Amino acid sequence: MKRLLIPALLALLLPVVSACDSSEPDDHGAGEQEFITRLELRLTAGGRTVTAAAVDDDGDGTGLEIDELVLDAGTTYTGTVVVLDEINDEDVAAEIQEEADEHQFFFTPGGAAASRMSVVVTDRDANALPIGLAFTLTVSAGGGAQGTLNVALSHFDEEPKDGTSRSDETDIDVTFPVTIR
Amino acid sequence: MALRWVWRASLLAACFLSVTGARAQSVLGIVRARSGEPLEGVHVILPESHRGAVTGADGSYRIDGVPPGDHEIEFRHVGYAVLRTIVWVPDDGPAVLDVALETESVRLRDIVVTAEGHAGEMLVRASRSVSVISTADLAELQGRALGDILGRLPGVTTLSTGPSIAKPVIRGLHSQRVLVLQDGVGLEGQQWGGEHAPEIDPFAAGRIEVVRGAASVEYGAGAIGGVVRVDPPDLPESRPIGGTLSLRGFSNNRQGAASLMVEGGPRGLPGLGWRARVSGRRAGDSSTPDYVLGNTGFEEVDVNLAAGYHRGRNGMHVMASRFSTTLGLFKGAHIGNVDDLLRAIERGRPSVEYAFTWDIAPPKQDIVHDILLWRGHVALPGGDVLESSVGYQSNRRSEFDAHARGRDAEEPAFSLTLRSVSGDLKVRMRPRGSWIGVAGISWQDQSNRNGESGFLIPNYHAITGGAFALASRISGTWTHEFGVRLDRRWMEAWPRERLSIGPFVRRTHEWTSMSAHAGTIRKLGAHWSLAAQAALAWRPPGVNELYNFGVHHGTAQFEVGDPTLGVERGRSADLTLRHEDERWTGEVTAYVNRMSGFVHLVPEAEPRVTIRGSFPSFRYTNADVRLAGAEGSLRVLLGWGFVADLSASVVRGTDTATDDPLVLMPADRARFGLSRTWVGDRFDLEAGLTVQTVASQARFVAGADFANPPAGYRIVGLDLVSRFRALGRTLTGTLSADNLLNTPYRDYLSRYRYFVDDPGRTVSFGLLVPFGSAR
Missing domain, CATH: 2.60.40.1120 (Carboxypeptidase-like, regulatory domain)
Incomplete structure (x- = not known):
């Protein structure tokens, strides 16, 4: 038995080097991740359209650029929100619309011009609670001013969506600089 | 046997x-x-x-x-x-x-509290600081989770992610720095993850040994911080079929755990033994004293088959095991960005009143770990013994996000498959003069693959080889040990060119380094010994430390790897004083471990701002640190059948360049137990009360963490263990209450400390039923 076992021990050591194949990943199969690469506000008033976008081509914040939102005083805009994942070519806003009862956008004016802006969400989910993909933005009359507009998307997974409170799961949180002319 | x-x-x-x-x-x-x-x-x-x-x-x-x-x-x-x-x-x-x-058979009269019988053995146990949980102790702990069992040892704490995930922390080090061995093979899972628990069925343990401090010479580069060895009991021999049925139920999460073991050794074939074990457990949501922790249930099924044959000094052993678990992660810890985290910390409790459920919903983890092992030994002419082992392991891990955007909810957010083949060949020398020794080589081939969705750490392929030699000499009251090892690791990894996006690119790494160990034990009379040891150990950076890039949910941290990271090295020294006599047994160890190139996360000046919000950014960096501390344990026979146990541990981690304390170092802690055994004709009963006191971690950099370390706490446990005759056999019953007083507390090493308390009181009842020849 001893004579049999020694070669057996050695033989078992050998078939090792080729045991694992190359680990090169398949570019088309592996590694798909979710990103948000573009958040855009499209505002129209009297046939004129104003847009401001936050663009993050890598989806990881490396080259994040946020446009300034330039608004006219004394104007009410009709707005929509565009959300895209351009890496995977997906319309995230359409997905939010599909799960409207689990999402809500919150628009929070800030800075010196905070009191000049008011946002009213105009779309409703199946429970008649606001979604925020569509809204109106009213800028009160007055002189030029500087401020910010924060756009946040809360995801309501288990916390009940009540139309007023935010959740602990924020999917989007971007603050646009605002100039009122 | x-x-x-x-x-x-x-x-x-x-x-x-x-x-x-x-x-x-x-x-x-x-x-x-x-x-x-x-x-x-x-x-x-x-x-x-x-x-x-x-x-x-x-x-x-x-x-x-x-x-x-x-x-x-x-x-x-x-x-x-x-x-x-x-x-x-x-x-x-x-x-x-x-x-x-x-x-x-387990005889009633055998159980008499005594420290006699193993006199002297503990004194020369090892020059290192080692703790052993014996078969008898494990019988009382049957059904408990591995982390729960290990956390009872001095110098060992656990890094927990809710009730379902706990991994051992030895002297402040964990994950890739602590090697966990099952049946002698190092467990190869995604060990880098703080929320990735060791894939081990604690029912199958016959003996658990914990080595505190580096043991790289024997176990390779993974053992820079310590080793947890979980060994099965010896296989039976020439014995009819018998076995045990273990059952345990826990009140808090309504957990049921059961394990059936059958073993035997044909009488006609002396030297042959086999064992089969099936274990399972299922738990629902845990509760703190004040609220339910939503989605913290888990279920686990494990199978283990082993057989061995030996004749004279030759023999072999084969083992196959599968560990599979699905475990829920507390939903309230799955947050969006740093503002969400701060809101949750501010609130101090979950935003939702959860109701108890058995259901496990995303976020969750699915893990299947398979092991195949062959081991053999033959006696060489002259008396030396040649030993060899070959093992195959596959670890498949899938993690599911709370919600999958635009894809099937059944699809994981990411999945990883880690396959490893490893082996060793060594010669155990027969004694020559007062010297004995062992020398050998070991190798491992490992590959990691991402599944079709998601991407967390890159695919890689690594080959590691090492050669080592150990010798020891006993002369008079002295024991000396020496060891040296050389390891080389080659790795090719396939990260994305721009880390989160872009084509995959091939990167290769190579590391070679040496480990060494020297120790000595001096017996001082019949009841005392003093041991000292010094070790050099190293560890190549892990693939996550090189290439991680993304948000860690639960802490809202953006973690960035560094492909240029260097090797981590440890230089450590220990001094252990041991005492053993009829009345008291104890040991105390002091140690210092200076690590250069210690890989840890250092906050970056600017947070990472994305469309999802902003995240504090951390980068993996090499640093020079010092870990120093002490741990000790003491058991005293007080008389009247009372036994007192005391253990305590202290660790101090410091970045030597800045003098700042290291994060996530276990707080100082002590454990006191008092127990008494009554021996009757038909039964015996052991009752024990344990008080664990944990201080608040006072050493932290103010403002570096989102919340200060939680307050200290004291929890009380009660255990009743009885062996009794019933149904013609000796049964072991246990009744335990953990956190008896239902004290709300948070441990600093709980990853949920920002959000919720640790679980409250749980009462558990266990029964160990032997059958067949094991009666």
Whole structure:
């Protein structure tokens, strides 16, 4: 038995080097991740359209650029929100619309011009609670001013969506600089 | 019951060596009970030659004048099954044969509280700081989770992610710095993850050994911080089929755990033994004293098959096991960005009132870990023993996000498959003079693959090889140990060119380095010993430390790897004082571990701002740190059947460049236990009360963490263990209450400390039912 076992021990050591194949990943199969690469506000008033976008081509914040939102005083805009994942070519806003009862956008004016802006969400989910993909933005009359507009998307997974409170799961949180002319 | 060539026992046996070269030789060794303590008064007989000996207080025996060749040998002791086997006696040295005897049945009268019987063994256990949880202790802990069992040892804490995930922290180090071995093979899972628990069925443990501090010479680069060895009990031999059924239920999360073990050894085939075990557990949501922790249930099914055969000094062992679990992650810890985290910390409790449920919903983890192991040993002419092992492991991990955007919810957010093939070949030298030693080589081939969705760490392929030698010498009251090891690791990894996006690119790395160990033990009289050891250890950076890039949910941290990271090295020294006599047993260890190139996360000046919000950014960096501390344990027989246990540990981690304390170092802690045993005719009962006190971690950099370390806490536990005769067998019943007073608390090493308390009181009831020949 001893004579049999020694070669057996050695033989078992050998078939090792080729045991694992190359680990090169398949570019088309592996590694798909979710990103948000573009958040855009499209505002129209009297046939004129104003847009401001936050663009993050890598989806990881490396080259994040946020446009300034330039608004006219004394104007009410009709707005929509565009959300895209351009890496995977997906319309995230359409997905939010599909799960409207689990999402809500919150628009929070800030800075010196905070009191000049008011946002009213105009779309409703199946429970008649606001979604925020569509809204109106009213800028009160007055002189030029500087401020910010924060756009946040809360995801309501288990916390009940009540139309007023935010959740602990924020999917989007971007603050646009605002100039009122 | 297998015969084992125990390294440490042969150290002891080497004391008795005499002149070599004579024709007639000696047979010597140590006889132990299966629980590990040496047995005195065992009759050791060579029936053919009518020679024999009786073991001494330390379990040692010696029979002189034995001619070389194979001999039948018998071990007989009252209350234990007779063990018969073959011993092979070489012609140029003694035969060392250590055996473990098995009790005929668990006898009521055997359980008497005593520190006698293993006198001296602990004193020369190791030059390192080592703790052992014996088979007997494990019988009382049956059904508990591995982390719960390990957290009872001094110097060991757990890094937990809710009730379902706990991984060992040894002297402040964990994950890739602590090696966990099952049946002698290093567990190869995604060990880098703080929320990735070791894939081990604690029911299958017959003995658990924890080495505190580096043990890289024996176990390779993964053991820079310590080793947890989970070994199965020895296989039976020449015994009819028998087994045990273990059951345990826990009140808090309504957990049920069960394990069925069947084993046997055909009488017609001495030397052959086998065992099969199936375990399962299922738990619902846990609760703190004040609220339910939503989605913290888990379910686990494990299967383990083992068989062994030995004849004389040759033998082999095969094992196949599967560990599979699905575990929920607390939903409230799955947050969006740093503002969400701060809001949750501010609130101090979950935003939702959860109701108890058994359901496990995303976020969750699915893990399947398979092991195939072959191990063999043959005696070489001259008395040395050649040992070899080959193991295959596959670890498949899928993690599911709370919600999958635009894809099937059944699809994981990411999945990883890690396959490893490893082996070693070593020669265990027979004693030469007062020296014994072992030398060998080991290798491993490992590949990691991402599944179709998601991407967390890149695919990689790594080949590691090492060669090592260890020697020890016993002379008089001194024991000396020396070891050296050389390892080389080659890795190719496939990260994305721009980390989160872009094409995959091939990157290669190569590391070579040396580990070394020297230790000495000095016996000081009959009851004291002093041990000192120094070790050099190293670890190549892990693939996550090189290439991680993304948000860690639950802490809202953006973690960035560094492909240029260097090797991490540790230089450590320990000093251990041990005492053992009839009244008290204890040890205390002081240590210092200076690590250069210690890889840790350092906050970056600017947070990472994305469309999802902003995240504090951390980068993996090499730093020079010092870990120093002490741990100790003491057991005192107080009289009137009372036993007191005390253990405590302290660790201080410091970045030596900045003098700042390291994050996530366990707070100072102490554990006090008082127990008493009553022995009756039909049953015995052991009752124990444990108080664990944990201080608040006062050493932290103010403002560096989102919340300060939680307050200290004190929790009380009560355990009743009884062995009793019923249904014609000896049953073991346990009734325990953990966190008896339902104290709300948060441990600093709980990853949920930002959000919620640790679980509240849980009452558990366990029963161990032997059957067949194990009755």
